[in-house]
Amino acid sequence: MSTRSGAEAGNPSGSLAVLHNVKRPDAAWNEGCGPFRLHGRYGLFIAAVFLVSSAATWAQAGAAQPSIFSVLVKWTPLLFSGFLFNILISVMAMAIGTVVGAALGLGQISPNPMVRWVGYYVTQFFRNSPWLVLLFFCMLLLPFQFNLGGYTVPLPDWMKATFGLALPVMANVSEIVRGAVNSLPSGQWEAAESLAFTRRQTLWRIILPQCIKRMLPPWMNLYAILTMATVLASIVGVSEVMTLTGEVLAAEGGRGDLLVPLYAMILLWFFLYCYPIARWTVVLERKYAVNT
Amino acid sequence: MESFFAWFRWLYDETGINLPFLYDSYDRARMLSGFYTTVWLSAICLFFSVIIGIVGAWLQGSPYKWTRRIVNGYIQFFRNTPPLVQLYFFYFAISSLLPQVTTEYGGSAPLIGNVAWAIISLSFFAGAFNVEIFRSGIDAVPQSTVEAANSLGFTRLQIYRYVTLPLAMRVALPALNNNLVNLVKTTTLAYAIAVPEMLYVANQIWSDNVNVPEMMVLLLISYIALVGVLVWAMNTWERKLKIPGFGT
Numbered sequence A: 001m002s003t004r005s006g007a008e009a010g011n012p013s014g015s016l017a018v019l020h021n022v023k024r025p026d027a028a029w030n031e032g033c034g035p036f037r038l039h040g041r042y043g044l045f046i047a048a049v050f051l052v053s054s055a056a057t058w059a060q061a062g063a064a065q066p067s068i069f070s071v072l073v074k075w076t077p078l079l080f081s082g083f084l085f086n087i088l089i090s091v092m093a094m095a096i097g098t099v100v101g102a103a104l105g106l107g108q109i110s111p112n113p114m115v116r117w118v119g120y121y122v123t124q125f126f127r128n129s130p131w132l133v134l135l136f137f138c139m140l141l142l143p144f145q146f147n148l149g150g151y152t153v154p155l156p157d158w159m160k161a162t163f164g165l166a167l168p169v170m171a172n173v174s175e176i177v178r179g180a181v182n183s184l185p186s187g188q189w190e191a192a193e194s195l196a197f198t199r200r201q202t203l204w205r206i207i208l209p210q211c212i213k214r215m216l217p218p219w220m221n222l223y224a225i226l227t228m229a230t231v232l233a234s235i236v237g238v239s240e241v242m243t244l245t246g247e248v249l250a251a252e253g254g255r256g257d258l259l260v261p262l263y264a265m266i267l268l269w270f271f272l273y274c275y276p277i278a279r280w281t282v283v284l285e286r287k288y289a290v291n292t
Numbered sequence B: 001m002e003s004f005f006a007w008f009r010w011l012y013d014e015t016g017i018n019l020p021f022l023y024d025s026y027d028r029a030r031m032l033s034g035f036y037t038t039v040w041l042s043a044i045c046l047f048f049s050v051i052i053g054i055v056g057a058w059l060q061g062s063p064y065k066w067t068r069r070i071v072n073g074y075i076q077f078f079r080n081t082p083p084l085v086q087l088y089f090f091y092f093a094i095s096s097l098l099p100q101v102t103t104e105y106g107g108s109a110p111l112i113g114n115v116a117w118a119i120i121s122l123s124f125f126a127g128a129f130n131v132e133i134f135r136s137g138i139d140a141v142p143q144s145t146v147e148a149a150n151s152l153g154f155t156r157l158q159i160y161r162y163v164t165l166p167l168a169m170r171v172a173l174p175a176l177n178n179n180l181v182n183l184v185k186t187t188t189l190a191y192a193i194a195v196p197e198m199l200y201v202a203n204q205i206w207s208d209n210v211n212v213p214e215m216m217v218l219l220l221i222s223y224i225a226l227v228g229v230l231v232w233a234m235n236t237w238e239r240k241l242k243i244p245g246f247g248t
Helices: A002-008 A041-061 A068-108 A113-127 A131-141 A157-183 A186-194 A199-234 A241-251 A256-288 B002-015 B025-060 B065-079 B083-097 B114-139 B143-151 B156-193 B198-209 B212-241
Strands: A145-148 A151-154 B100-102 B108-110
Touching: A041 A256, A068 A113, A068 A157, A068 A199, A068 A241, A068 A256, A113 A157, A131 A157, A131 A199, A131 B156, A131 B198, A131 B212, A157 A199, A186 A199, A199 A241, A199 A256, A199 B083, A241 A256, A241 B083, A256 B065, A256 B083, B025 B065, B025 B114, B025 B156, B025 B198, B025 B212, B065 B114, B083 B114, B083 B156, B114 B156, B143 B156, B156 B198, B156 B212, B198 B212
Parallel strands: none
Antiparallel strands: A145 A151, B100 B108
């Protein structure tokens, strides 16, 4: 920090009176362009690439066909509804995964060795299997309808995809909960015990409220990862944004010049949705960081 | 060995548990080649993503503003967009802009095939995370160590090569471990562009034999075994590299 404080003290060159200014290779990180100090201009950059590439491909294609822009404008409402569907899947999978995963995570820190063992292995199993394989698993092995007290409940494919995505989320949430509880100093447990709190009271009133702050950034990170994973559902036939993009391409007669702008547009949407979440996560991480 | 395989045919006849990749030599060869492709794809992507991580982390410490900006832009782009869309973007969109080459049969083929695109796309995806991981490792190297190296007349590259990176590596290993596990799991995405890896082959086999549950269980077990081997190797390496008194 010596170089920086020298500069801040009104010494423009940043050199110190006694020591030579040590040129630190990473000094620049601390000033202005830190690893996470990014701006919306990256989104603008993608948008620019997208516009330039679509203009260039249109120039190649000639004027006989409808322009790239008119095609994009025509299909944007449909594609955007597909994108919203992705968001819906991600929110539902996150909700299911969080509730089940929190229970599993608490199981992992249970005093009962059997519950702990089951919690640990279930978590490891679903955490270490590929998302796509779990998605296939749910899509192909869950029934398309089931009977519940005499009623036939249909299970549409997007619902099955939601369950498939909720499984890895569950395992990751379980690890987040376990990690957060373990990261608390053991003094908290001991102090609670000396005040005659029961285990349940200690967990609910002392440990978990402190853990929420620690769990929030990785949980948001997980949500961003999940949102990006929802496009996997297109592989198993759910008609979300990626499937619709393929259909739009087919409807426009398989025009090669549409490929770049269309896929770039989908990339841009996901970036615009996930990037603020990533930024916010970093802000929260900084805010809750404990200086040790 | 043949009687061992024959037993599984008997098992199918008796119980209906159909494991054609054991008793049928054609399916066995397919499954093995799929497994081999997955291992090979993972290994290559692992290698390139670590290279990208190391180079990227070095470039991020560059004194030039634009170098840092480009690296940061690369990281944020690949971290915040779905890997599957990246793969499609590379394979369908970028590939369509590249020239076609003539094959030996006189047809035309894309300049870069699906396997190569899978390697490129997955390496860049995992590489973006690796840059961040190595950077956090570099941040953990004490300033005084770098200053000491600087005062001994090391250049920026030498400091990185001989001082910062070996120390940063030790801090970064657990996170790197996590990301490489993720990379192995992400290789399943290559299914979408018809790279004949394990999931793709398993899909072919279950389409032929209608034995989805068995193939699913096999897939899950295989991937967990692969990840297990990787984690074991990384943990062994981590223990080997451990310096007393440095890191946690």
